[in-house]
Amino acid sequence: MDQMAFDFELTNEERHVIGLLKKGRSNAVSVRDLAVKTGLGGVAVRQVVRRLIMERGVLIASSVGDPPGYFIAETADEIITATKSLRHRGIMILMRAARLQKASVELVFNQARLEFEERKPQEVTFNEGREDPAIP
Numbered sequence: 001m002d003q004m005a006f007d008f009e010l011t012n013e014e015r016h017v018i019g020l021l022k023k024g025r026s027n028a029v030s031v032r033d034l035a036v037k038t039g040l041g042g043v044a045v046r047q048v049v050r051r052l053i054m055e056r057g058v059l060i061a062s063s064v065g066d067p068p069g070y071f072i073a074e075t076a077d078e079i080i081t082a083t084k085s086l087r088h089r090g091i092m093i094l095m096r097a098a099r100l101q102k103a104s105v106e107l108v109f110n111q112a113r114l115e116f117e118e119r120k121p122q123e124v125t126f127n128e129g130r131e132d133p134a135i136p
Contacts, residue, residue, distance in 0.1 A: 009056070010056070011048075013038070013040065013044070013048050014048055014051060014052055014056065016037075016038045017034060017038060017040075017045065017048045017049060017052065018052060018058065020033075020034055020037055020038070021060065021070055021071060021072050022071055022072065023071065023072045023074045024071060024072070024074050024075075024078070025061070025063060025071055025073075025074075025078050025081075026067075027067075027071055028062070028063050028067045028068060028069035028070060028071040029069045029070055029071065030067065030068055030069040031045050031046065031069065031070070033069070034069075034070070049062075049070055058072070059072060059073045059079065060072060060073070061073040061078055061079065061081075061082035062082065062085075063082070063085070064085070091105075094108050094109055094112070097112075
């Protein structure tokens with residue numbers, strides 16, 4: 001991965017992780033491999049990846065398939081596939097939460113939406129009616 005555009009603001013951990021990530025789905029690197037190569041624990045690796053995505057804007061995708069792990073998304077298809085997987089996982093989590101609360105998925109979603117907007121109003125907001133051809 002070309003780090004030059006990011007080096008000035010990355011932490012050492014972020015620089016180390018991003019340096020190990022490969023471009024393309026077929027080159028996914030597992031959390032275990034990243035942990036071994038960085039000396040970080042698996043949770044710490046996931047936290048670093050989350051920061052790279054959410055705070056640094058790096059297009060890191062993940063896959064549970066063969067090979068499982070993180071990779072730098074290169075193509076529109078990789079981004080679309082990763083996005084669909086994340087949406088599916090999110091919906092499944094909302095369904096589980098709804099079952100626990102004995103409530104509708106819509107109610108749980110709206111509760112989460114309010115909580116999210118209260119905590120992070122300056123970061124990401126929900127854009128209703130957004131039309132972006134890159135996002136299915």
